[in-house]
Amino acid sequence: MKTSSKYSLNDLMEKGPNLQNDILTLIIKWRSYRYAVIADIEKMYRGILIHEDQQQLQKIVWRFTPTDKLREMQLCTVTYESKSAPYLAMRTLKQLAIDEGDAYPQARKAVMSEFYMDDVISGRNTIEEAKILQNELYNLLLKGGFVLKKWATNEASILEGLPDNYKRQQNTIDFKQDESMKTLGLSWNTTEDVFVFNWQLPQQKSRLTKRVLLSNISKIYDPLGWLSPMTVKAKLFFQKLWLDRLNWDENVSESSSKEWELIRSEIININDVTIPRWISCYNNVTELHGFCDASEKAFACVIYSKATNDTGEAVITLMTAKTKVAPTKKKTTLPI
Structure with missing residues (x-):
């Protein structure tokens, strides 16, 4: 929401550095463990207080029923969709590990x-x-007021x-991904x-446009490239549409529509x-072959x-795979 200054809080807020671990690296490392353990912090953002001086920047109006008078309220914790929320959450976790981790060395790592x-x-x-890790993780997070739930192994x-x-x-x-997108x-x-x-x-829309097709293709979530034999077909198909110079909301040709149906x-x-x-x-050596x-x-x-x-x-x-379509503006050659 923008104020009379024409700025919103997110417009003026610093995002902070990206402290998120790379999902590809994380999953590859996770696959090396014989016994896997995962868990979820319950209501993580609500467990992190914002400094009192900045809580006044998170005011909302609210009423519990349509007949109630509007009330001004102040959000005291990290707020969803605020630009700095991911940084503040991850930075808080890391600080908790620094402050309390000596007593829980496995959980700290x-x-x-x-x-x-x-x-x-x-x-x-x-x-x-694995039992020691589970116990340490639960108790370390509890030191910061966080409760680990949804355990699985x-x-x-x-x-x-x-x-x-x-x-x-x-x-x-299900693995989480970019929450702004509904993905495979x-x-x-x-x-x-x-x-x-x-x-x-997905339900096929009556009008098949370049915009609709890109939306469908982007829903395929494949961080480790395991679906490359399939996704490269979709990439090549979209590249061909791009070369046709269609507008974003222009219907694709009948032949392109049939090709997409096959994919x-x-x-x-x-x-x-x-x-x-x-x-x-x-315990033996593990080799990687590319x-x-x-x-x-x-x-x-x-x-x-x-x-x-x-x-x-x-x-x-x-382990992992990756594909890339050949550039169209630069001629490619293959050795004989």
């Missing part, structure tokens, strides 16, 4: 490097270590003793300890894809891990 938004994504390689014994209302009741956990969900099935995708085909019908197959969460890291290729249309690379278990058997796991 997790708070500093294994949080994404209000979720901790961590684990350990033995059940005993691939080994039920790790959460023994926790009340049921502190545990997630479903066995498939990357989920973790705790029972089978695998990543799964869950995507329902949409193939995308639903990703619901059958499962990726093991644990990359079978043992491959890349290029064509006149696109470039691609992929990385696999190779671990050797105690019986000498090699375990190969997809």
Whole structure:
């Protein structure tokens, strides 16, 4: 909301540096743990007070029923949608780890490097270590007035003793992403300890425009590139639309519409894809093997891990991949 000065609070507020951990790095690290543990801070923003001098900048008018008089109220905690909220939340967590972490060394490491938004994504390689981590995380966060709930793990014994209302009741956990977008969900099935995708085909709009298509393509959330064979088709399709020089709200051609329908019908197959969460890291050396290729249309690379278990058997796991469409303004050549 803008005032008579034509500025809103967000217009004048500093955003602060980005303290958010990179989700790709976080998930790759998480996959190295034999036993996974995740949890969510309940009402995180509401647990962080704003300095009294600045609370007056967060005033609202409110009434509990339509017949009540309007009341002026002042928000005392970090407010959703304020520009600095993500920074203030992450900075508070890190300060809590600095101030109280000596008594909880395992939890301190997790708070500093294994949080994404209000979720901790961590684990350990033995059940005993995972239990210690879970206990330390709960107690360290409690020192700051935060309550960790929605606990989940691939080994039920790790959460023994926790009340049921502190545990997630479903066995498939959705990963958070940019909250400004509804995206294709990357989920973790705790029972089978695998990543799964869950995507329902959006209702096709009567008018298929470049804007609508970009909106649909952007809904595919694939931070580790596991869906690259599918998403690169969507990228190439949109590149072709761009070369057609269509306006954003101009209907695409009939042939383009049919091509998109084919891509949409193939995308639903990703619901059958499962990726093991644990990359079978043992005490032995884990190797990384990278491959890349290029064509006149696109470039691609992929990385696999190779671990050797105690019986000498090699375990190969997809780690991450990336694609890029070839530039159109610059001619590309391929070696013979």
